């Protein structure tokens with residue numbers, strides 16, 4: 001295993017130097033294009049054997065849904081759900097595609113993605129660039145097979161007034177329903193004007209209730225017993241954590257994804273763009289604290305997905321001990337490369353063992 005690890009490491013170093021020599025968004029597009037080639041069965045199996053860590057201690061069950069390991073890919077990496085088969089082969093325990101909006105939109109003018117390698121951070125102001133739900137639904141209707149849970153992160157079209165935002169989310173839920181094991185309601189991107197206002201309790205409650213009702217209605221119509229789980233994704237910059245817990249419980253949501261990127265620039269040394277969201281290492285402790293608050297307030301009624309600054313097994317473990325049942329990575333994957341999920345999963349097994357836990361489930365919330 002260690003010789004394998006070293007060769008993946010060297011390979012990734014070369015690949016990363018090449019990708020990091022390109023402007024960040026170009027590098028991202030190259031990576032997605034390469035990952036899109038991976039569905040070829042031989043290649044996919046080869047990668048799976050190398051990157052997937054199979055151990056029952058890593059399994060987590062939420063409702064009817066079983067996650068083979070707790071390390072997922074966060075929203076925004078595969079906005080159009082076009083590379084999900086390749087990403088699955090890299091050993092992630094689940095994938096969150098999107099954010100998708102009812103109609104295609106180009107996002108903000110470039111440049112809109114910035115690297116801060118010294119601080120292991122990114123700033124992005126992409127603004128929900130995506131192909132829209134119709135293109136994704138058409139591709140999935142032709143057949144996409146995955147053996148880890150897939151969720152769609154859904155959002156509002158930029159031009160839709162806030163008062164009509166619920167209609168956008170409902171449309172996304174309905175169109176993508178057949179292929180979703182879970183949905184994440186994104187009310188926390190800093191790059192769509194006004195979006196975060198939907199987090200205020202008066203606005204959030206009717207939105208989540210409407211989505212829950214639609215989810216029930218669609219399940220009845222399709223005779224689907226295992227209806228998609230619903231999560232809401234929150235920002236680290238507002239103070240609604242405890243209110244959000246009560247609203248999500250009342251609406252029958254499965255949990256909360258915490259957190260999206262921050263508007264703060266704390267932890268960045270150089271000049272940084274004023275607009276956009278900061279992710280990566282500077283966000284880590286802030287998002288872990290929010291996970292802890294949510295876990296305490298939820299008292300077992302919801303599951304928390306912890307995201308923000310996870311690079312290593314230790315980072316993931318901190319979030320699990322604070323109360324996260326699952327974690328997600330985005331910036332850590334950019335800097336850590338192809339073996340990110342495998343490295344974190346192998347490290348988690350060691351950490352569980354050294355603390356005397358027999359599973360992730362047992363460790364959740366032990367330092368809340």
Ligand SMILES: Cc1cc2nc3c(=O)[nH]c(=O)nc-3n(C[C@H](O)[C@H](O)[C@H](O)COP(=O)(O)O)c2cc1C
Pocket residue numbers: 074075076077079098099113122124126128153186189233259260261278279280281283307308309310328329330331332
């Ligand atoms: C370039 C980029 C694009 C992102 N796009 C989305 C998005 O479309 N929807 C969303 O909910 N979060 C998006 N995020 C936020 C991530 O899903 C995640 O919540 C955040 O980056 C913190 O995790 P990290 O520190 O591991 O990156 C994006 C993040 C980055 C860096």
